[in-house]
Amino acid sequence: MDDSTLSDRLRQLGLSEKEVDTYLTILEHGEAKASTVADDAGVSKRYVYSVSEKLDERGFVDVIDHAVPTTIRANPPDEVIAALTTDLESLEPELKNRYGNVSEQEREFEVIKTRTTIMKRITQLLERAEEEVTLSVPATLLDEIEDALETTVDRGVMVILLVTGDDSLPESRFSGLASIARSWGENAPLIVTADQHLGLFAPNEMLVRSNSGKQGIAISQAQLVPIIVGSFFGNYWPMAEQVYVTEPDVLPRTYTDFRHSVLQSTLHLEAGHDVIVRAEARPVRTDEYATIEGQLVGVRQSLLEPTRDTFAVENALILELESEDDEEAIVTVGGKGAFVEDYEANSVTLERV
Template structure:
């Protein structure tokens, strides 16, 4: 088999063309410095360092970063083949199970061992967000994530960002405009916690992202029963003790959103400015098992801890009250049980806009 044929086979195991060229360069030398591999594969030295970590995670190479310079060693081909065979054998029963399964709610957990992979996963999850993001991030990593965060916020997604670590202490406020709906800082080294649309999550120890020699792992999960636990921890344990650094301006009304916390934030910001808000809420009376109704009225109160001053009675409480003219209803989000009404979608308008429509 020639080199091209080998490269084609390796591509079937998920390696890109540049990854294949880098791996074959290492394989041809047996053991080499990053600069030598970069020269042979016609890639940058920085790329070799980055991709060698992923190749090590897949079992293709060993990286000895305790030596100076760092040495990259190809694993014996027999070990690589054995690992690839093991991966295929492990994958087969799961593929069969999913092929025959009719259950859409599949539990998904993944252990991530590589720092570059975690950083890529953060960006990929942010790119997938439609409604809501909560993120606790080491402040030193914000520069890398900023462009993706800006794109996420521009799509109308609620983004609550907590920057942690000593680097957060004097973070330039002017660099935060357009990055998140609200930004807080906490000088302790908090773990990375990311949730997207209440269904996807990612958690990692702080040292995995801030120390080059960490042996910690991250966990990615996709399960609607567990991700709200992460959100509760974020809003209940971290967000209240952090210092508020930046809050985006209230969005223009009218505004419709299926994300209840986003609606609560906008209500709070408009009311802080002394502006009246009318809400149309499509949802379910909490006292009923099923059914859907739409109610409408002026917002007369809000209970929240998303922005200061907090007006809620416990950290995860986010709700508002509307007056329909006949009675007042308290409105809560997904899973509401204390409030009168569980909202599926909220439309916020100014009273004068309603009069114009009438």
């Protein structure tokens, strides 16, 4: 840290420019007479006495006035830092009491300037997720968020993880941390979304290099976060190599996150299981929901290799329905906002035959 930066940091603690110069002079001497400090700092001897009393009250120095002449001794820096830290920590309870009730995640937009805040927001999004998380993170961050990822998976949340900047991590590294994981040797932005309405975006440089000058943004808006999810699946996910896939869930199970039902349907089909699907759904462009039931005969998806989508980010279940006159009909079911499929589903239940 250069002299200018050091002076700026000390001024942030409430010291004036002359007080900073006087303190640094005392610090360099370790202990000195007031006249010596005055000469070196370019201030009057009376000013040194006045400033020294203030610095003494704050714990920066110790004024030894029981001897003649009076001397001023700099306190050890580790003691000064410890005292300042204690003072700041003592403010926390009162600041929290006065802090407004609106949580930071509920703000529609938040500009983030530090890596520390980015890491805090990642953990918060993982803790708040109830259904689905998508993440694109540098491999260097994996250790820091490992516990939060494991807890999220344990809650039954689907975690779709893309690790960038290192494509050499073994499959075992992802066990318990994701539902499905891919790795890519290239660098990519940090992208984190939770349940389609909370999002976080930051340049890669902000995470791997200190003082990059870059900024991130947190978003809490249901209209925008799906766009981030679409960018994740459309631009970055296809570039990476699949390295880990979880085991199929024990059925029956109901999914309110449609993408999760598609993932599990794919896993069960690949395992050779016969699966019945019951969906609370409505024909697209209509308003009346009903329960439809049929045999799962296929999926269209881009989550797992080999992909079976007909366009980017497609997710659909293909069912064989049995009508009242015993005729079979093949229909497609999509998630919320579906328009190219036959049905739009609110929830999906999978059950082994």
